[in-house]
Amino acid sequence: MTVVASPAEIETGNTRRFLAAPRWLIAYLQATPLLLILGFFFVLPILMIIVVSFWDYDFAGLYPDFLAMNYTDTLGSWVTWKTYLNTMKFTALTWALTLVIGFWVAYFLAFHIRTTTMQMALFLVCTVPFLTSNIIRMISWIPVLGRNGLVNSTLIELGIVPEPVDWLLYSDFAVVLAMVHLNTLFMVTPIFNTLMRIDRSLIEAARDCGASGWQVLWNVVLPLAKPGMAIGSIFVVTLVMADFSTVQVMSGGQSASVALMMKNQMSLLQYPAAAANAVVLLIVVLLMVAAILRVVDIRREL
């Protein structure tokens, strides 16, 4: 897109300049659709939520106002705090489990599979379930974990337990299990990506200097895999913090999460209360992300 014709162009007589617009203008035009979509469906709704969170409401409708009532209601209630604690518990457990599983799966793919074709094939095997319906994947645990499910019937047949174990399904255990099942790939992909970029000669060098396998892992591989772990953590933490469907389906309605609380307020049309909750949740999630981002610069990682 140069404005000056290059020698080659002059020679070939190709000096027609339809698109002699400056580069920055072209870039702006190219970025416009993205900006418009995000502006209308992301920025505007968030601003609207912030506005509505100060409004008044009753069963009949919303009334524009400027009250702190919705915030005092939500922050002054011990139910909110308990729900946050519960959500944090799910997040911490899911994050730890997906990190460990995700790291070892990625490590195996990156360092123990010798051909690229095989690597890609196995990676695809891991990816495919994540592209299918989340809700169906939650439901698929029912015949496995239920009272007469596969796990219980196996345990009884082996004589390990006298009667079915109740806490496998519709419990916090089931919620965390499903969350790990749904979100591990978000850890595997970025970690695999960073591990593949590690210069193999660094590992050779560490070995030559007499490092044991664990020392190589601890001092070379792990520090270099940090950015991938951070990106994976951002995904898992934000997804689990905002989850309501997994909690609802897998706990059988016995457990709560912040988003589920919001969803219930929405179904009662208490939009300002839900909006105040949304603002608080948004601040919490963004703080968590900011904390993780101290570890990694995303733009450098792409």
Added chain:
Amino acid sequence: MNRDARTKEFYILAAFFALFVLFLYGPLSAIVILSFQGPDGGLTFPLNGVSLHWFYNLFETQAVGDFGASFRRSFTLGLMVTVTNVVVALLAGLAFRNRFRGSTALFYLTVASLVVPSIIISLGIGVVFQQFGLRPAWYSSGFGAHLTWTLPFGVLIMLAVFNRFSPAYEEAARDLGATPWQTFRHVVLPMIAPSLIGVGLFGFTLSYDEFARTLMTSGTYNTLPLEIYAMTTNVTTPVLYALGTVTTLFSFTVILLTVAVILLLRRRQAKLS
């Protein structure tokens, strides 16, 4: 790593990986098997006979929700999202190759769109449409809600692609007298085609399964995930599993077709070079 014999570490990790794959596919295969229950089969093993009873049941509208119509809506929406996603993400990817004023802000806005909880976006779009007096519908508010989730993925993929894209090819094309449009059409586009198809597939599958952002934005008519979600609370027959089997098979087909197309393109490129 090392080309010598497999170490103990390899076997332990291979076993771990195999367990992980079993963990991923085990439950799925359980519902696939159970969806072939006989007419009086229940939600758990053992199988009471083998039949296609529940699949027939699925396509009778009165037994469960309107599965056919919600599938059509999800499919149409998925295609709309796919096309928009590819075009907008490609343009944005091209834009980000030049440093323009505000590019960093736009980048962070894109990432923020991924990070902000789905239910908040859902609520926000719902409230915006309500306050502006617009009727939410799956093809307007739902469509926008989906884009806030699929577009950032698309843009990030395109950024990664263009970060690894050598400008030498375009310079060569320009030196040979190609116009900017010819350079893009005959040099850049063929090289990034597999990635674009990947962006398209990603957009489609994300949209086809999207649930949280559709909750408040779909209006009167349900998309398929909403339909399934409603079913989980009131359907207690294997018809639920039959539905799971059908949608999962559909997803698998879409993925495999896409992978096949990408491989074909790669092979053609390998032949050309």
